[in-house]
Amino acid sequence: MNTTQPPFLRPVDDVDPIWRLWRELPGAWQGSVIGPEVENWEAFTELKDHNIILTGLPELMAAELAWMAHWQAQDGTRSSVLAINHLAGIVRHAIKKDHPFPLSIREMDWETASTLQGWYYASRLGRMTNKGVRARLRILFRFARLALLARCHDGHWWELDYWHPRCDPRIPLSQREPQANYGAIPGQITQPWLRPAVKWYLGTALEAGTLRWSTVSQERLKCWRRFDTWLTECVDDPTSMLGDPAVAAGQATQFQRWAADPRNRLRYPGDQRDLSKKVHPRLVNDDLRAVAELMDFIAANPSETRAMLGPSPWDQITPAHAASWFAQVTRIPHTREFNDAHYVDDHALAQITAALPVIGLPRDEQMAITRGDRTQITADGLNNPQAMRMILLQILTGRRSSEIRTCAFDCLSAPPASTVTGTDGDQIARFHYAQSKIDVAPDTILVDQEVVEVIEEQRRWIRERFPDQQPRFLFMQRSGNRNGDKPYPYGSYAWILRRFGDLLQITDGQGRPVRLSHTHRFRHTRLTRLAELGLPIHVLQRYAGHATPTMTMHYIAAREQHAEQAFLATVKLKADGTRVQFSRDDHDSMHLFDRADRFLPNGWCLLPPLQSCDKGNACLTCSVFATDSTHRSVLQRQLDDTAALINRTQQNSRSDMGG
Structure with a gap:
């Protein structure tokens, strides 16, 4: 039993929010040694016979580490016993040597912790830290610290520099939006007058439901980061954007030209993006529109702006600024041309489906596959049967990758009685996919027996490997998911697709490479083939899950080959x-x-x-x-008659000659 008294007892009215969180912890998690009194401790830690030792630490830091360890256990991951004890040892050594360090984890970011770790290894062990040692400590400064910062922040959630729904339940998610296992970093915006305005605007839009979390985190913030980069690199006085409205149109034009340069859209140093490929005008319009909408929002709410942001350059903003930026958004005429760039033809699809089993094979097994250049190789298994079935379902159903990756475990239901069986007697089921993009669009389609069998195979695989869990998703994260409530990670799926694509070197019928990482091709292909079968547009729209038929038509490849065949x-x-x-x-x-x-x-x-x-x-x-x-x-009858006539003539001729 752990008889050690808690190392810190604080009054109820203590102002630091960490003590409120600490008092809410179960008693077994409040001691200076955590582990012996925690029920089923082995399930919460990666080191079954080790405890968390918090003795000798500053009170604030000890309370924070205890809460972080408990949050990890509740999150379904494992409490980082090794990392916490490692950091605790570093801090105790710093106290002994009178070396300065932050007294709180909230004040100790990763850079500070890494520097302190380097000093510890140099002063005590006489050597440098290696990659593995740094990674051991790094885990504490990811989700657990973000959750701590969010829970200790009593202001608006959007005031923080890092947003993550997993760590901060205050972030609003739409009802259809799946569990968002990705974050957003508005703190990367460097202009001090722009960053709080963007946070306020996005937070308000999310709470009002005019924007979705996936849109904000994956699209909108990128637009403002590009705007921030342009202000920093190209504008002498960034606040001049909010000055004389007469020059706003010219400033918007300058930003438009800058955003249209592919060199200015590189995501990170060393990005291998093809710089010869032009930036689509729609992407440039998105950047212009994002800036204009922010200006319009603040200009329309002057009193709220002063209350939220205080005195700032935004006090000069007028509706004329927003109008000038909106005016630079170009009109993109819709020109429907023959285009099969997003279509996966039969040649490429045959290569993909033939080699799919190699993804599910264990790593110690091999399989012979034929690459796009017709060479045969023997490939090691990638040991990822979940990814194999996800790709297959995307091909068969034409759903988005997120709709498959995050669909519910119980995603099949009985169809209407009139459609229980298909035309060939196959069983038909209703498939509930994870429609997360359009609230008003449907989220079910009818699927045939082939799709049902793939889903049932995945269900059996989950039940066999996670017998003690109640899975929420059909495709699950394999580690750090003790509660069974985390979907298969997007990053893992993208990695296995790139690995499989590099291995197979897929080409289409014309010898062009097909990038398997662009799985949206399967959606274009499925809708195109259904259209070529003659399905009405309203049926295609319903199957695609689109709100308008116009969007559905964008997905149908206008293949020259099919156009000719249909005409003739x-x-x-x-x-x-x-x-x-x-x-x-x-x-x-x-x-x-x-x-x-x-x-x-x-x-x-x-x-x-x-x-x-x-x-x-x-x-x-x-x-x-x-x-x-x-x-x-x-024609065949005429040919046969002609052949018979020739045969009779030849026979008659021989008879006459013989006679």
């Missing part, structure tokens, strides 16, 4: 049996099929209208004669 209805063959090839420019030849004099008993005449025929009735052997499979039976 069937394949046209020449007299020698080769196909008649039409390109998008062969309008004259195509229009011949609208002329009555070009319809022949067994096909069509492709002779241009201004030319005359000198073949008589010898159409079947003419180079401009075309036919298709609809006339096959008639």
Whole structure:
């Protein structure tokens, strides 16, 4: 038993919020030695026979570390016993040597902790820290410290520099939005007058429901970080953006040109993005619109701005500033051209499906696969059957990767009684996918037996490997998920897709490389194939989960091959049996099929209208004669009759000669 008294007893009215959190901890987590009295302690730690030792630490730091360890246990990860004891040893050594250090974890960021760790190894052990040692301590300064900062912050949640729904339950998520296991860092905005304004605007938009967390964290903040970079690198006085409204249009134009340069959109040093590829005007418009919306929001709320931000350069903002920036948003005409860039043809799809089992194979097993260049290699298994089934479901259903990756464990239900079986007797089920993008769009589709079998196989796999858990998601995070409430990580899925793509070197029918990491291609492909089967647009819209048919049409690849086949209805063959090839420019030849004099008993005449025929009735052997499979039976009968006639003539001729 742990008989040690708690090392810190604080009055109820203590002003530091950490003591409120500490008093809410179970008693077994309040002692200076945590572990012996914690029920099922082995399930909460990566070191089953080790305890957390907090003796000799400053009171604030000891209380913070105790709360962080308990939060990790409640989060479903393991309490970082090794990291906490390592940091505690460093602090005790600093106290002994009278070396300065922050008295609170909230004041000790990762850079400070890393420096203190380096001093500890140099002064006590006489050597430098290595990567593994630094990683041991790093884990404390990720989610656990972010959760501590959020719980100890009594102001608005959006005032913090790092936002993460996993660490701060105050961040609003929409009802359909899955558990967001990704954060956002508004603190990366460097301009001191811009950063708090962006935080306030985004926080207000999220709480009002006009923006979603996924939009804010993955799109909007990137726009303002680019704006912040432009202000820092290209503008002598950044606050001049809020000055004379007469020059606002010119400033917006300068930012527009800067944002259109692909070199200014690199995500990190060493980014290998193709700089020769032009930035799409829609992305530049997003940047301009983000800045204009922020200006418009603040200009429309002057009294609230002063209350929230205090005296600031924003006091000069007017609606004219926002109007000038909005005016620079260019109109992008919709031009529907033949485009199959997002389409995965049968050649590439056959390579992917044939090699998929290698993803699920254990690492000690191998499989022979054929790469895009037709070379055969023997590949080691990637030991990731979940990713294998996720890719397969994306191919079969055309859902977004997030809709598959975060769908619920109980995602299948019975369809209406009128659609229990398919046309071939296959069982049909209703698939509830994780629709997180459009609130008004449907979140179910009917799926066939093949999809049902893949889902049931994944369910069996989960039950066998996590028998003691009640899984929330169909695809689960394999480690640090004791409660079974974390979906398969996006980063892990992206990594396995890149690894598989690099291994397979996929190419399409024209020899062009196909990047498997762009799984949205499968969505384009599925919708395109359904459209080519003749499904009405409103049915496609319902299947895609879109709010408008216009968005659905963006996903349908206008393939030249299918356009020609649809126009001509069937394949046209020449007299020698080769196909008649039409390109998008062969309008004259195509229009011949609208002329009555070009319809022949067994096909069509492709002779241009201004030319005359000198073949008589010898159409079947003419180079401009075309036919298709609809006339096959008639042509075959004529061919058989002709062959029989020739045979009879030859036999009669032999008889006459013999006589």
